[in-house]
Amino acid sequence: MVLASWYLSNRSTLWRLDSTLPPPGDCLKIPSSKPVLSSLIQGMRYLSLLLLGPWIVVLACIYWVAFKRSRVTWLHAAYDMMVVIVALGAAYGLALVAYDEVVIQDVGQLGRESGSIWKQVMPALYGYGAFAAVMVLGMALRFAFWRRKRAGTRAL
Known part of the structure; x- marks a missing residue:
């Protein structure tokens, strides 16, 4: 009171x-x-990397384990390590570039044309695409280079 x-x-x-x-x-x-x-x-720029990170680590480990028996010299191991590091760097770089490049539409008469979720989806897609492209290119070069080298040693 x-x-x-x-x-x-x-x-x-x-x-x-x-x-x-x-x-x-x-x-x-x-x-x-x-x-x-x-x-x-x-x-929030790094949220898509956080979501994409575990899957990329799993794929990098699968790549590393899949070619474990074919690493006979330190050059093989260095090449595989370089492919994984370049792929991780490409995924990180393209994801950050994609986050900056995505434009969220303005609110129109009927609402937004696309939601702000694309600020997280596109970096994940770009990052995964870059990672996959580098890994596939690395595997193709690995098979082409090592097969040619093995074929050359058998001929001797």
Whole structure:
């Protein structure tokens, strides 16, 4: 009861104190004056990589294990390691490029033509496509190079 009467008697003072508060958008700022929301949006760039990452690691391990018996010298192992590293780098790079290139449609008269989910789907598709292309090219070159080398040693 005492609190309610105090509030009613000091209502105008409280309203003036309330008007000195910063606008609601300023509450999202961290001490370095960078908005928290923008750092969250920057983190969304890597969400597609997080979703794509486990599948790419599984495919890289399958590649590594599949050709385990055919690695007879350190050059074979170095070639396979290079293919996996280049494929991972290509997937990472193209996924980031795809995230920047996807344009979300404006809201039209009937709503959005496409949702913002494509900001995550397209980088995953580009990253997987780049990874698969490099791995297939690496396997094709591996078969072509090592088969030619084996055929040349048998002729001797």
